[in-house]
Amino acid sequence: MxxxxxxxxxxxxxxxxxxxxxxxxxxxxxxxxxxxxxxxxxxxxxxxxxxxxxxxxxxxxxxxxxxxxxxxxxxxxxxxxxxxxxxxxxxxxxxxPDRFHARYNAKGKTYSYYLWNDPIPSAFKRHYSYHYPETLNLDAMQQAAELLCGTHDFAGFSALKKSKKSTVRTIEAITITREGHELHFTFKGNGFLHKMVRILVGTLVEIGSGQMKIKQIETIFEQKIRSEAGETMPAQGLFLDYVEYE
Known part of the structure; x- marks a missing residue:
């Protein structure tokens, strides 16, 4: 075999x-x-x-x-x-080797999310980014991203139903860069909960648009209530980039 x-x-x-x-x-x-x-x-x-x-x-x-x-x-x-x-x-x-298991042996993952940030949508990017026409404060989003890094209980940033499984994860790095009209978010961590990356992006976008304050991130960590975090961003902007193994 x-x-x-x-x-x-x-x-x-x-x-x-x-x-x-x-x-x-x-x-x-x-x-x-x-x-x-x-x-x-x-x-x-x-x-x-x-x-x-x-x-x-x-x-x-x-x-x-x-x-x-x-x-x-x-x-x-x-x-x-x-x-x-x-x-x-x-x-x-x-x-x-026979013992290799793609899921159990995975030690980390990197995801990208793409936002088309311009009043005019893109015909070519529509399947690979989400169109967000409003102006965003990139500095505020980057400050918030720093607070999201580290080891935390991300239950409030997940669509995971009630489960006995741990919702503690470690995010090593979040980067946000702008290339023309496109914002590129990258998330590197030891694992991600159901829809966690899309909810994190939604939270950062609400902070960038002024709908949410940076300090609310700590409240979400403490209360672990999904509705307190940002919206779940649409799936077409999300890419699984890499899976890391020892």
Whole structure:
């Protein structure tokens, strides 16, 4: 039995997210598993580093699967390139030790979020950024981003339902840069809760627009109430950039 690690790039616009769903074939996991079955004849479940929501994109999603297939990795990669939809690309395959698990062994992730910040929307960026026409105070947003870094309980910045699992996470860095009309947010941390990055961006945007004060971040950490944080920004601006492993 071989354990194959995959690095995958995808445009999530047409899909209902990463996770295979029983009522639709429009998922990233489902599409890839169907191609693996065509190649190997095996019904296989691929394990992703994490789920991405409907409309979210990935530059370097990581997954693994186990197979009895004896062909070369080059043959396998060629098959993926030939039969997967053009908006899903397997970039790299690697045979890894049996114990490797794409989700459990992940030590950190980096996400990007893009905001088109101009009164006039962009026809070309509409699937890969969110149009926000109002003026934003970048200095205030960067001050707020510094408060969000570190180890905190991010329950108030998550859409996670009540769970026994810990909501404590560590954000190593948040950067906000402007390139023309586009704002680029990057988040690097040891893990992120459900919709956490999109809620963090929504909170920073409300601070940048003056709807929220910087000091409210501490209140959200203390009260852990989702409704106190900013809105959940739309999915099309979100990219999973990297997954880190030891």
């Amino acid at each position: 071989r354990n194959i690690k995959m690095t995958i790039e995808y445009d999530g616009t047409r899909y209902q997210g990463w996770q295979r769903l029983g009522n639709t074939d429009k998922t990233i996991q489902g599409k890839i598993e169907n191609i693996i079955k065509q190649l190997t004849g095996e019904t296989i479940e691929i394990i992703g580093s994490g789920r991405t929501d409907a409309g979210t994109h990935a530059r370097n999603q990581v997954a693994n699967f186990k197979t009895e297939y004896t062909g070369s990795l080059a043959e396998m990669l060629s098959f993926f390139h030939k039969y997967l939809p053009q908006d899903i690309v397997v970039k790299h395959l690697e045979e890894v």
